Amino acid sequence: MRIDDYNAAKALTEKLKQSLPIKVKAGKQFFKTLKQKGEPANPDREFEIDFVGYSGDEGGIMCGLKEPNSPENQEKYVSSITHLKIDHNHPLASEVQAYQHQRIHKLMLQNSRGFTAELMTIEPTKKKKSAKGFGN
Template sequence: MRIDDYSAAKALTEKLKESLPIKARAGKEFLKTLKQKGEDADPDREFEIDFVGYSGDEGGIMCGLKEPNNPESKERYVSSITHLKIDPNHPLASEVQAYQRQRIRKLMLQNEAGFAAELMMIEPAKKKKRGKGFGN
């Protein structure tokens, strides 16, 4: 099952490239990653998207991030746009949110199908030993 509409995702990627830099905050999954790395996982921490590229169905629209409030920091991050919260005042915010909803929905459907397939795995029935008559 295809996750993204390739042409729509590429078109959105090009629009995003033209409007860089974009302010964003970390979403739930990106916050978990930051926390695992032992970094500040503040949901109000601001990032600036300075690179956008499309990585296919595997990663979707990928974003390069840096911290605008900390110019001396050399730390860089890469995240799927699905794991980011784009500035709601950005002109493309509604298109990005629609892309995120559609991608998350399709990923969930794909995962449910995989999970259901695992549940449906039935082991072959064991052959019964044949007795020689009633009660034997």
């Protein structure tokens, strides 16, 4: 099953690259990862995206993160944009949130691994008008 619309994801990736750095906070999954590493896991802790790349359906839009005003040699992080909360004032915030919602929805369908999940991802086709007198 395809997770991302490749062209839309690449286009968003390019827009994000043009907007760097972007302020974000840890989403639930990235927050858990920080806690597991013994890092300060303050929900208000800010990061800056300083790198963006598209890794295909496997990882989606990936982001390199650093803490604002951090020295160059400080440890950086990598996370899928799906696990980040973008600043609501950012001009691409609504596009990023739409991408995150779509990606999470399709990943959940994929994880259910049922036939119904496959059908839910198929784009509906337009109905053709039936011939007069046939089924009318």
